Amino acid sequence: MRRHVTRRTALGMMGGTALTATLPLARRSLASTAGAEIDIISARYSFFDGKITEGLVSTLPDAPPPVIRMKRNEPFIASVTNRLEHFTTMHWHGLRLANAMDGVPYLTQFPLGQDERFDYELFSPDAGTFWYHPHCVTMEQMALGLTGILIVEEDEDPGFDSEIPLNLRDFRLDGEGRWLDLWTARGAARGGTFGTVLTTNWQLSPDYQAGAGSLVRLRVAATDTTRIYKLFIPNAQAKIIALDGHPLPELIDMPSTEETALFLGPGQRADIAVLMPDTEGQQVNLMTDAPGEPHLLARMTSQGSSTTRSISDLSPMPANPVPEPDLSSARLEEFVFGWSPEGDLPNNGLCGSLPYTFWSINRTPWAGDAVEGVGPLATFKRNESVVMRLRNESPNDHPIHLHGVAFRPIRSNKRTLPPYWTDTILLQREETIDIAFVADNPGDWAFHCHVIEHQKTGLAGYIRILDS
Secondary structure, three states: OOOOOOHHHHHHHOOOOOOOOOOOOOOOOEOOOOEEEEEEEEEEEEEEOOEEEEEEEEOEOOEOOOOEEEEOOOOEEEEEEEOOOOOEOOEEEOOOOOHHHOOOEOOOEOOEOOOOEEEEEEOOOOOEEEEEEOOOOHHHHHHOOOOEEEEEEOOOOOOOOEEEEEEEEEEOEOOOOOEOOOOOHHHHOOOOOOOOEEEEOOEOOOEEEEEOOOEEEEEEEEOOOOOOEEEEOOOOEEEEEEEOOEEEEEEEEOOOOHHHOEEEOOOOEEEEEEEOOOOOOOEEEEEEOOOOOOEEEEEEEEEOOOOOOOHHHOOOOOOOOOOOOOOOOOEEEEEEEEEOOOOOOOOOHHHOOOOOOOEEEOOEOOOOOOOOOOOOOEEEOOOEEEEEEEEEOOOOOEEEEEOOOOEEEEEEOOOOOOOOOEOEEEEOOOOEEEEEEEEOOOEEEEEEEOOHHHHOOOOEEEEEEOOO
């Protein structure tokens, strides 16, 4: 039976101090690598000149959630206070952290009410690009803006001249900046409800300055609730150096055309090294294939005299210390993702739910965050080598996210996948992918589609890793 976290058990897990008040926070960046105080608040912002959008959710009153930085293998305290009327939690997507700090309501903690605080004790053995978002009232709060990039810095300088974090997400707004319906039944039953305004760091096709001839590290995070980005950079020298927070053992050429684009589903990240042009004023464009015509996500413009760097200056970054599974003795578990048979509506307690059930894992839809007695999809022994076979029997793509561990895709029935570690795999229509990992992090770990409408209409569950 699942451990059901109530307010009382949440307090006990944190020594009775998890829920306390703090003063409001209003700052533009969180540059400290030791800790941060984060208030979740209502915000307003101008996406279009002279038109203000009210009712956003951020950690700043008039800007997107800032980039958070922490150091590998060093403790970091994120003190999160909820200033909203609705409940919330915060999840640290991709971090291999202690289960009690994972931010999943009822599974690892009780949801935060208004003016309640939770001190998340973060510690990451991995360096890379991660992100943070709510895991309660998820669809609404994420759609309204509450997503931010989390960077875990390497022990040694990787040698770039600059870096640019790029938070990709769209918003459902009309031409006056007013909200449209955040989700629809039609969208939830298919690929999701797409936004109407594509933004990068809440801006429309922003332009960033970078030194001419320099090497720039783009940290790209797809934090949208639905959209799958198809990225390419035309007419530039660029390499993919990491995916989903983990360095690649060999650098991959960044696609230069929409036909060869890099697919980045909700929850996924890519670190891209770009060599800037030598001449001042020349530009590098990060594009995505979008309906109608390719869309400019961000532009980098060369500035100053050339530093004459070379793309050959790059070499693979040190690997993160992820344990390698023993495939010769690994246990196989199979999971089927698809539409749901008829069933009751999910019961998500204080965290809200969409008013329909469309999706399932192993043909059983998620009963809801607050339902007691719902067992794990699978239980593993600590340090057991595991292969999970993920089979998509639906005509829609599903970015499948597993909390708590890093896994390696080892085979697909449709395509060749690079040998890398990840926490989110884009399972294409009618695709079967085998993933492998070592079950080395004990706890109950959420396992779900990161198209949030799919997650909140049944395509969710959890696995259990025993403590001994």
